[in-house]
Every structure is written in structure tokens, then in C-alpha cells.
Amino acid sequence: MRDGARKAARGAAAFGAAATLAVAAWLVWLLPGPQLAAVLGFGPVDGVLTVAECYEATDVEGYAAGTQCKGRYAPGRGGDGPQEEILLETAADAYRPGTEVPVRTARGKAYELSGFAIGNLGVATGLLLVPFLALAAWLSACARRGERVDGGGFVLAALAAMVAVIVLGLAAGLLVGLLTAVF
Numbered sequence: 558m559r560d561g562a563r564k565a566a567r568g569a570a571a572f573g574a575a576a577t578l579a580v581a582a583w584l585v586w587l588l589p590g591p592q593l594a595a596v597l598g599f600g601p602v603d604g605v606l607t608v609a610e611c612y613e614a615t616d617v618e619g620y621a622a623g624t625q626c627k628g629r630y631a632p633g634r635g636g637d638g639p640q641e642e643i644l645l646e647t648a649a650d651a652y653r654p655g656t657e658v659p660v661r662t663a664r665g666k667a668y669e670l671s672g673f674a675i676g677n678l679g680v681a682t683g684l685l686l687v688p689f690l691a692l693a694a695w696l697s698a699c700a701r702r703g704e705r706v707d708g709g710g711f712v713l714a715a716l717a718a719m720v721a722v723i724v725l726g727l728a729a730g731l732l733v734g735l736l737t738a739v740f
Contacts, residue, residue, distance in 0.1 A: 570700035581689030672734020683722030691715035
């Protein structure tokens, strides 16, 4: 009977790990995924934004939220639709009015590769993923042993990973910002 319970516990833990990873992937795609894909440049350019004005934006708490630009968006990929007003989130530069910027769109806003966007979205994605990955790792360890494993090490690893995500996100943002400024 003990072997049957151990097999059931292994199966439940393995299913839990797989379900945890599925939920994590779904949440990433639901929350920061489309914007991150647009910033990283997956797929062809959606259209061109003709800049009307740029300004330094702040978030709700008053912290810097990067440069935002308003302008007219003209669809490029077989889009014969009319031009419309759109906001370029976290622009790479404070463009002069009349500048045409190739952009990708997600959730009604335009995006381009910029260090600030990479930093923000990379950190948000990483901080969202780390707890799910730690839980999935713990459940996988439980599935391998067939019994509950002490989770203290997984909690410490998750905390260290969260700090690493913030540091790496800032470093990636600075690197991309420097590279876009140079090239």
C-alpha cells in the first residue's frame, strides 16, 4: 500500500509542477508578454509613427517612466487602415516632431527597442516567473523522491534569483540603452 501512495504522490507532484509552469507561461503572455515581444522586435515592423511630441513620463508614484512620444500611427503590414493617434511607450530617444519611427504595436500602444523598456519589462517578467519556477522546482524534487522535500533551499534560491533578476534587468537596460545611443 505504501508503494501505491508514493506513486500517487509522485504523480500529483509532477502534475503540480507541470501545471505551475503552464500557469507561469500563461501569466507571462497575459501580462508583460506582448509588450516584451514588441520591444524585442519579434516579427516584422507593424507600422510607422510620425512623432508629434515627446516628453519625460512619470508613473503614478512620481518616478521616471522613460520617454513617451505621441504621434500619428500608419499601419505598414498590409494595413490600409486610417492613421490614428498612438502613444510610443518608453521611446529610445526624445524625437523631434515629424520624425518617423518604425514601431511594433501591442495592446494599443507602440513600442521600439529601448534600454528603459528592456529594463522595465525584463524585470517585471523575471519577478513574475521566479516564484513559479521555484515552486515548480520544489514540486519536481518532491516528485523525484516521492515524498515532501524541505523547501527552505528553494525559498532562498528564489530570493537570490529575484535579486539577480533586478540586477540583470538593470544591466541589460543599460547595455541596450548604450548600444541604441551609439548605433
